[in-house]
Amino acid sequence: xxxxxxxxxxxxxxxxxxxxxxxxxxxxxxxxxxxxxxxxxxxxxxxxxxxxxxxxxxxxxxxxxxxxxxxxxxxxxxxxxxxxxxxxxxxxxxxxxxxxxxxxxxxxxxxxxxxxxxxxxxxxxxxxxxxxxxxxxxxxxxxxxxxxxxxxxxxxxxxxxxxxxxxxxxxxxxxxxxxxxxxxxxxxxxxxxxxxxxxxxxxxxxxxxxxxxxxxxxxxxxxxxxxxxxxxxxxxxxxxxxxxxxxxxxxxxxxxxxxxxxxxxxxxxxxxxxxxxxxxxxxxxxxxxxxxxxxxxxxxxxxxxxxxxxxxxxx
Amino acid sequence: xxxxxxxxxxxxxxxxxxxxxxxxxxxxxxxxxxxxxxxxxxxxxxxxxxxxxxxxxxxxxxxxxxxxxxxxxxxxxxxxxxxxxxxxxxxxxxxxxxxxxxxxxxxxxxxxxxxxxxxxxxxxxxxxxxxxxxxxxxxxxxxxxxxxxxxxxxxxxxxxxxxxxxxxxxxxxxxxxxxxxxxxxxxxxxxxxxxxxxxxxxxxxxxxxxxxxxxxxxxxxxxxxxxxxxxxxxxxxxxxxxxxxxxxxxxxxxxxxxxxxxxxxxxxxxxxxxxxxxxxxxxxxxxxxxxxxxxxxxxxxxxxxxxxxxxxxxxxxxxxxxxxxxxxxxxxxxxxxxxxxxxxxxxxxxxxxxxxxxxxxxxxxxxxxxxxxxxxxxxxxxxxxxxxxxxxxxxxxxxxxxxxxxxxxxxxxxxxxxxxxx
Numbered sequence: 001x002x003x004x005x006x007x008x009x010x011x012x013x014x015x016x017x018x019x020x021x022x023x024x025x026x027x028x029x030x031x032x033x034x035x036x037x038x039x040x041x042x043x044x045x046x047x048x049x050x051x052x053x054x055x056x057x058x059x060x061x062x063x064x065x066x067x068x069x070x071x072x073x074x075x076x077x078x079x080x081x082x083x084x085x086x087x088x089x090x091x092x093x094x095x096x097x098x099x100x101x102x103x104x105x106x107x108x109x110x111x112x113x114x115x116x117x118x119x120x121x122x123x124x125x126x127x128x129x130x131x132x133x134x135x136x137x138x139x140x141x142x143x144x145x146x147x148x149x150x151x152x153x154x155x156x157x158x159x160x161x162x163x164x165x166x167x168x169x170x171x172x173x174x175x176x177x178x179x180x181x182x183x184x185x186x187x188x189x190x191x192x193x194x195x196x197x198x199x200x201x202x203x204x205x206x207x208x209x210x211x212x213x214x215x216x217x218x219x220x221x222x223x224x225x226x227x228x229x230x231x232x233x234x235x236x237x238x239x240x241x242x243x244x245x246x247x248x249x250x251x252x253x254x255x256x257x258x259x260x261x262x263x264x265x266x267x268x269x270x271x272x273x274x275x276x277x278x279x280x281x282x283x284x285x286x287x288x289x290x291x292x293x294x295x296x297x298x299x300x301x302x303x304x305x306x307x308x309x310x311x312x313x314x315x
Numbered sequence: 316x317x318x319x320x321x322x323x324x325x326x327x328x329x330x331x332x333x334x335x336x337x338x339x340x341x342x343x344x345x346x347x348x349x350x351x352x353x354x355x356x357x358x359x360x361x362x363x364x365x366x367x368x369x370x371x372x373x374x375x376x377x378x379x380x381x382x383x384x385x386x387x388x389x390x391x392x393x394x395x396x397x398x399x400x401x402x403x404x405x406x407x408x409x410x411x412x413x414x415x416x417x418x419x420x421x422x423x424x425x426x427x428x429x430x431x432x433x434x435x436x437x438x439x440x441x442x443x444x445x446x447x448x449x450x451x452x453x454x455x456x457x458x459x460x461x462x463x464x465x466x467x468x469x470x471x472x473x474x475x476x477x478x479x480x481x482x483x484x485x486x487x488x489x490x491x492x493x494x495x496x497x498x499x500x501x502x503x504x505x506x507x508x509x510x511x512x513x514x515x516x517x518x519x520x521x522x523x524x525x526x527x528x529x530x531x532x533x534x535x536x537x538x539x540x541x542x543x544x545x546x547x548x549x550x551x552x553x554x555x556x557x558x559x560x561x562x563x564x565x566x567x568x569x570x571x572x573x574x575x576x577x578x579x580x581x582x583x584x585x586x587x588x589x590x591x592x593x594x595x596x597x598x599x600x601x602x603x604x605x606x607x608x609x610x611x612x613x614x615x616x617x618x619x620x621x622x623x624x625x626x627x628x629x630x631x632x633x634x635x636x637x638x639x640x641x642x643x644x645x646x647x648x649x650x651x652x653x654x655x656x657x658x659x660x661x662x663x664x665x666x667x668x669x670x671x672x673x674x675x676x677x678x679x680x681x682x683x684x685x686x687x688x689x690x691x692x693x694x695x696x697x698x699x700x701x702x703x704x705x706x707x708x709x710x711x712x713x714x715x716x717x718x719x720x721x722x723x724x725x726x727x728x729x730x731x732x733x734x735x736x737x
Contacts, residue, residue, distance in 0.1 A: 016369020017606055048605065140369060157467060158560040190400050190721050192370065223683045231664065231671050231680045240663040247656055248648040254636035255646050258688040261634070264719035293690035297604050 004213055004285075004313060005031045007181045008126045009173065011136045011209070013144040014185030015195045019217040022297075023185045023289070024137040025052035026305035032069035033306065034315070036132040039125060043074045043118060043138055043147075054299045070131070079117040086124070115150035120166065123173045126180075141184065141199045148174065148182070148207040174209050181212030186276070188216060188269035197279035204281075211284050215309075216273065218291040220266040223259060232259065287312040351710030353735045356625045357384045357499060361593040362492060363625070366504045366513070366613060368606040372630040373599045374399050375722050375731065376715070377503040378407070378437075380597070382725060383732035385433035386424070390498035393436040395488065397480075397505045402723035407437045414441045414448075416491070419725075427725035436497070440505070445483045446473035453574035453581075468567040480505045481513035482520045482582070489585040514620070517586035521579045595625030602629055602698035607705075614707040626711035628735055629702060633717050637695035642688060649685040653678040 004010070010027065014020035021042070028040035039062055042049040050057045055065045060078035062070040125134050138144050146153075151167040151174065158164045174180050184199055186192040196214060203211050224232055234240060236256040244252045277286065289308050294301060357363065357380060365377035374396055381394035393416060396409070404410050407419055416438040424431035447464060454460035463469050481504075488502050504513050571578075588594060596617050600610030610627070617624045636642065649656065657677035665672035702714075713735035722731055 017601075017603075018370060021605075046609075153471070157471070157563070190402075190723075194401065223687055224680060227670075228676060228680050228683075230668070231673075231676055232684065234664050234667045234671055235660065235677070235680060235684075237667070239666075240660055243660060243663055244649075244656065247659060248645050248652070250641050250645040250648070252645050252649070254639060254642045255649065255684055255688040257634070257636055258642075258691050259684040261717070261719055262687045262691065265717075268720055293693050 004181065004183070005034065005036070005133065007133065007179060007212065008131075009122055009134045009136070009180040010183055010212070011138040011144065011148065011181070012183045012185060013138045013141050013199070014215075015142075015192045016140050018185050018187045018192050019289075020140070020185045021048040021052060021137050022302065022305055023183070023215050023217060023309075024135055025049055025302045026309055027183070028069060028133075028135040029053075029066070029302055030306040030310050030313075030315075031133050031135070032066060033310075035068070037068050037070075038133045038135060039070045039072065039131040040135045040137065041072045041074055041122065043136060045073050045075070047073075049073075049137055051298065052302045074118050074121065076114055076117045079121045083117060083120060113154070115147045116154055116167070116170070119147060119150055119174070120170060123170045126173055127169065141195050144182070145199070145202045145206055148203070148209045152208075171208060174207075177210040177212075180209055182209050183213050183215060184211060185215045185217055187218045188220075188273045188276070190272055193272045193276045193279070196276060200280050200284070211281070213285050213287055214276070214280055215287045215289060216276070217289045219273075219288045220262065220269060220291050222266060223262055229263070232263075236260070349708050349710070349712040351626075352737050353380065353383070353626060353711055353713055354387065354737060356595060356711050357390075358388055360595045360623075360625065361497075361499060362488065362588070362591075362595070363499065363501045364488075364504060364589075364594065364596050365501065365599055366596060367599040368609040368613075371599050371601045371606050371610075372715075374503045375403065375728070376597075376599045376628050376630060376735070377501050378403065379722075379728040379732035380735065381437075381499070381501040382435060382728045383736055384499050384501075385435040386429055386729065386732075387432075387736070388498075389433040391434040391436070391496065392499045392501065393438065393491065393495075393497045394501045394503070395438050395440060395484075395491065396503040397440050397484065399439070399503075400721075400723065402721070404439070406724040409437050409439055414438060414444045414487075416495075423725055427729065429725065429729060433498075438491075440480075440484055440487060442480050442483050443473050445487050449483075449486065450574070453577040455573045459570055459573050463567075463570045466567050466570065468563060481516035482585075484513060485517055485585045485589065486581070489581075489588050492588065514589065514616075514622070517582040517589070521582040521586070590620075590622055592623070595623045597626045597628060598624065599628045599630055601631045602701045604697075604701065607701050611706055614709070618707060624707065624709045626709055626713060626735075627705070627707070628713045628715060630715045631717045632698055632702075632714050633691060633695040637688070637692050638699060643692065646685040646688040646692075649681050650689075653681040653685070656681055 005027070012020055012024035012027065014023070024040065028038045032038045040049060041062075042058065047057055049071055053065050053069075053071065055071070058065075058071045058073045060072055060075040062072040065071045122134050122136055125131060139147060151170045154167050155164065182203060184196050186196040200211050200214075203209060235244070236259075241252060241256065280286070287309065289305060289312070292301060292304060294304070363377075363380060365373050365380070367373050377396065378394050378399070381392045384390045385392040394407075399407070399409060401410075406423070408417060408423070416436050419435040419437060421431040424435075450463050450469075451460060454463060484502065484505050488500065491497070492500060598610050598614045598617070600607050614624055614627060654674075657674040660677060661672050661674050664677065671677070705712075715731055715734045718727075718730070720727075722728060
């Protein structure tokens, strides 16, 4: 069995448009269905996670949206307030506004400061064992490395001070392959595959987090085997196709055109899949999710994706 | 910020806006909605900014528009791109040239079966290099320049700070537009967390450098502790960040202060260029629900900010033949009668190759073909529904069909470009 769901902290990333939030939502749902107490957190605050569960918008304060499944949205100001209260015991009640503004300002100039508040919140939830699993709908692959490498960035910029002393336990949690993992989502298309291969290398070189799985989303079904394809080609030839038109009393050409499109689409995608397999360390499992020919994209779809993920994970 | 971003869920109830005036009852359409052409748009504008959600083919669409303007209008065109696919970068000769503008040779056009007209130039956006150039331009003297370039905070900002990409893309555009003689500049925008980030980037950069907090940070350290207003901030900031780090920050800003006026003025000019009459925005999306919502939100924002929304390009749209009702009837009939049909068709196939007379196999293939049609039809119909519900319809609404192969050369770009042109 793939131990993916036995980790405590999962960051889910991917290029825009590949289904990163779908996969994060489905992973969290799957874990909760299997009896775990799960927190899913949206970092980009676009409100997508709420859409995938068809629930009211989420906020920084986590809320149980399905049995055992809690959801929240990252908010660095709220995270700063919590951090000051819990970690530094600094009483800032009522004065958070100007302080947050100041902090925001410093954070704009000093990268890593904002990121550490985000990553710090998740690590905190993990350290305190509030949940069995924290799933993060993380920033897109272009930005995730900066976030995961934030503790090191802080370490190199800040020599003393409370923030510095806080980075050590964060690094410990992030670096433990039995605790923390990164899931990269991609589709079998040129750019997403390139970006995933690049991401895998950067995660290895610039962070201490392990890449735990690559989820390949929207894999088209294989229509025919080799011999069947010859039959398909022959059926689509002028003679047989004209006969078929007669037999069904309509134009069958569009139906064959659609199948031809499906075959070429799948073939193009197969070459990208091959590149992905070659470009990723063979120890990293690849999980395949089928292309969904459905109308909706709400909770029903999330359940479908969760079921497919469950199958891929051997449940 | 969460508050600024209307959630998809809240926005899903199109027919009934949450509040009066919150959403228009009728599409935000111009009088000539959907009737214009990209040909006409690109002939009248100097700057085209391609924007939209990630993964929809924005880079390719921007490049295709640029190639078309060069070939059809005979214009001198620059395509300023951010992150092209490797093969496309190779085809355009972009590999490893970074920030420098580079002309696509006429031979490349001839090789693609095109008659070279006009000039096609391409450049890639190198954030770090662009920042360094900006510092060199604005630094008052050589020493300040070198100190900034060597400052660890500066290196972090220019190399890693995500929002700095947004700013630098717009800054580069301004620089090229004011210093060169292109008829048309097509800009591909960087992938952002939020499609709007780059619109706000110039203003944010100006705000940042004119902030009161910045002045607090750069007063000499001693006077901070006696200043009643700033003392609480510094005592907490000291505890969190450490005095040394604060000193680093101060030093960085003191260095930057010398360039303050230049920076603020410059970012204001960049902001003005975005709302200039010569500038237009082309929003690119697919007809999938999530990216389309994002694109639509972006288009609405452009309209409400009085920026020129020139076109919406709907990319990777499934072909029309998937939506015919006749196709559905045929596919259903094939599915239901696959056994019978396979027996009737077997002699025809046996005539081609005796090995293909296996009726079970023919029935299976027929079933797969019909199912595949019906499957894709579900997606195609959903796409049409999404298109019909678009809340913003600019003069130009272009649809690009799904290409079954990747686009990675000039010929491919023209193939795409022809779809959006007329």
